[in-house]
Amino acid sequence: MIKIVLIGAGxxxxxxxxxxxxxxxxxNSIQLVGIYDPLIEDIKDLSDQYDTSPLFxxxxxxxxxxxxxxxxxxxxxxxxxxxxxxxxxxxxLVEKPLGRSLKEAKKIMSVKGAMERLWVGFxxxxxxxxxxxxxxxxxxxxxxxxxxxxxxxxxxxPSMKDSWKLDYDKAGGGCLIDPGIHxxxxxxxxxxxxxxxVSGIKWDGFWNKGIEEECHLLLRDNNVIFNxxxxxxxxxxxxxxxxxGTEGYGRVIGRNRSYGNQSYIRGKKWGWMKGxxxxxxxxxxxxxxxxxVFARELExxxxxxxxxxxxxxxxxxxxxNMELFDNCLKAIVK
Numbered sequence: 001m002i003k004i005v006l007i008g009a010g011x012x013x014x015x016x017x018x019x020x021x022x023x024x025x026x027x028n029s030i031q032l033v034g035i036y037d038p039l040i041e042d043i044k045d046l047s048d049q050y051d052t053s054p055l056f057x058x059x060x061x062x063x064x065x066x067x068x069x070x071x072x073x074x075x076x077x078x079x080x081x082x083x084x085x086x087x088x089x090x091x092x093l094v095e096k097p098l099g100r101s102l103k104e105a106k107k108i109m110s111v112k113g114a115m116e117r118l119w120v121g122f123x124x125x126x127x128x129x130x131x132x133x134x135x136x137x138x139x140x141x142x143x144x145x146x147x148x149x150x151x152x153x154x155x156x157x158p159s160m161k162d163s164w165k166l167d168y169d170k171a172g173g174g175c176l177i178d179p180g181i182h183x184x185x186x187x188x189x190x191x192x193x194x195x196x197x198v199s200g201i202k203w204d205g206f207w208n209k210g211i212e213e214e215c216h217l218l219l220r221d222n223n224v225i226f227n228x229x230x231x232x233x234x235x236x237x238x239x240x241x242x243x244x245g246t247e248g249y250g251r252v253i254g255r256n257r258s259y260g261n262q263s264y265i266r267g268k269k270w271g272w273m274k275g276x277x278x279x280x281x282x283x284x285x286x287x288x289x290x291x292x293v294f295a296r297e298l299e300x301x302x303x304x305x306x307x308x309x310x311x312x313x314x315x316x317x318x319x320x321n322m323e324l325f326d327n328c329l330k331a332i333v334k
Contacts (some may be wrong), residue, residue, distance in 0.1 A: 001300060002030050005055070005066040006082055009037040009038030009046055012121075013072035017050055019294035027303060033064045038280055050150055062088045069093075072121075075100045075178075076170045086113040091180075093301060095121040097181040097325065098318040100172025105322040109315055117314035119301060124311040125184040125189075126296040129252040129264035129286040133243060133283055135188055135309045136266065136285075142245025143269075147225040148190060149242040150183045153234025155258055160232075166209040174204070174211030176328060182232035184324045185313065186241075187228070191221035195324060200331035206233050263287050 004020065006013055017032075024030050035047050036055035047054040055061050061069070062084075069085040071078065071094040078099055085092045098105045098120050108114060124130055136142065154175075164170040165178060187195060198220050202212040213233045219226035237259045241252040248268045254260040264286040271281030301312040313321075 001011070001029055002068065002106070003031050003033045003064065003066045004034065004068045005034045005061050005064055005269055006032065006070045006072065007036045007061065007085075008041065008070075008072035008077075008095075009035055010072065013037065013070075014046075015294045016070050016072055016298070017046075018233050019298045021050065022292075022295045023302070026299075030302070033066060034061065036061050055305055058084060062090075071095065074164045074170045075172050076164075076238050079104055082108050082114075082118065083111050086117060089113075091117045091119075091122055091297075093119050093200065093312075094320065096313075096321075097172075097177055097187075097330045098322055100170075102322045102326040104172075105319050106160040109319050114315050120313045120315060120318035121297065122182060122185045122202070122313040122318070122321075123293050124186060124208055125313065126175060126293050126298075126300065127252075127255065127262055128288045128292075129254075129262040129290075130186070130241060131310050132264055132285050133241060133250050133252050133266075134186070134190060136250060137243060138309055141248065142243055143247030143265070144245060145190075145224045146244045146246065147227065147242075148187065148244075149227040149240070150186070151229045151238055151240040152179050152183055153229070153236070153238040154179060155235050155237035156232055161207065166207055166232075167210050168209065168224070174209075174213055174215075175230045175232045176202075176212055176215045176332065177325060179232075180215060180228070180328075181321055181325055183230060185317075185321050187219060187226045188320060188324055189310065189319075190217075191224065191226070193320065195219050195221045195226070196318060197324075197327045197331045200328055202332040203233075212268045212332060215328075215332055217331065219328075223252065250285075252286075254290070256293070259290075261287060262290045 032052045034053045034055040042056045198218040200217040203214040214231040215227040239255040243250040250266040252264045254262040267282040272278040
C-alpha cells in the first residue's frame with residue numbers, strides 16, 4: 001500500500017486530490033492518509049469528502065509514516081517543507097518551480113535524499129496534445145526543426161490583486177516563474193538542454209506589484225529558434241504551441257477549462273499540392289478536454305510501466321529549469 005499525505009489544499013492541491021481519487025478506482029494500492037493545510041477552514045469537511053484524516057501539524061503528518069508527501073503550497077514554503085519531508089525519509093512531489101530562485105533550488109537539491117526522492121510537478125508534460133507533439137518532434141516527424149512558438153496567458157480575475165502569486169516575496173517573481181516556467185521546461189526538453197537565451201523584454205503596469213506581468217523571450221538551440229510569450233494580463237486564457245520544421249508543422253491549441261479543449265493538428269509541407277485546401281490535408285491527432293492531466297502525471301509517477309517520452313520531472317531536471325529561468329531573468333532585467 002502506498003501511503004500519501006497532501007500538504008496544501010488550495011487550487012492545485014485539490015486537483016491532486018481529484019487525481020488520486022480517480023487513480024484509486026484503477027489501483028487498490030493507494031491510501032490517502034491525511035490532508036494538512038492550516039489555512040483551510042473546511043479541512044475536516046474536505047478530509048471527510050476524501051475519506052481521510054484532517055491533520056493539524058507537521059508532527060501529525062509524519063506520525064502517519066507516509067511513503068509520499070505531495071506539497072502544493074506557495075513557493076516561499078517549499079524549502080522548509082521539502083527539507084522536512086526528505087529528512088523524514090519520504091518521497092516528495094512538490095509543485096513547480098522548485099523554490100523562488102536558482103539559489104533556493106540549489107539549496108533544496110543539496111538536501112540529503114533530494115537526488116533520489118524528489119520530483120517536481122510540471123504537469124504540462126502530460127497534456128495529451130503536448131505529449132504527442134513532443135513525441136513527434138523526438139521522432140523527427142517534422143524534419144529538421146526551424147522554430148517553436150509558445151503563447152501562455154492567464155486570464156486571471158480581480159481577486160488576484162491579493163493573491164500570493166502577485167507577491168514577489170512569496171512567489172519569487174511574476175509571469176516568468178509562474179506560469180512561464182512550464183514553457184521553459186518544454187523548451188529545455190525539446191532542445192536537449194543546450195539552449196541559449198538571446199534576448200528578452202518584460203512589461204508591467206497593471207497590477208503594479210513589482211513583478212513582470214508579460215514577458216517575451218527569444219531563445220536558441222543551434223539552429224532552432226524558440227519564441228516564448230507568457231503573461232498574467234492576457235484577459236483571454238490562452239495556450240498555443242506551434243512547431244515548424246523543414247518537412248511539416250504542428251499546432252497545439254487550448255489546455256482545459258477557460259482555455260478551451262486542447263487540440264493537436266499536424267500537417268505536411270505543401271500538403272495542399274495533393275489536392276484540396278491546406279486545412280483538408282491536416283490531421284487532427286488529439287482532441288481532449290485536458291482534465292485528466294494530473295491523473296496522468298500521478299499515474300506515471302506512482303505506477304511507471306515503460307520508458308516515456310515525457311516522464312515526471314526529477315529534481316535535477318527542475319534545477320536545470322531554474323538555471324534557464326535565471327538566465328531568462330537576467331535577459332529581461334537589462
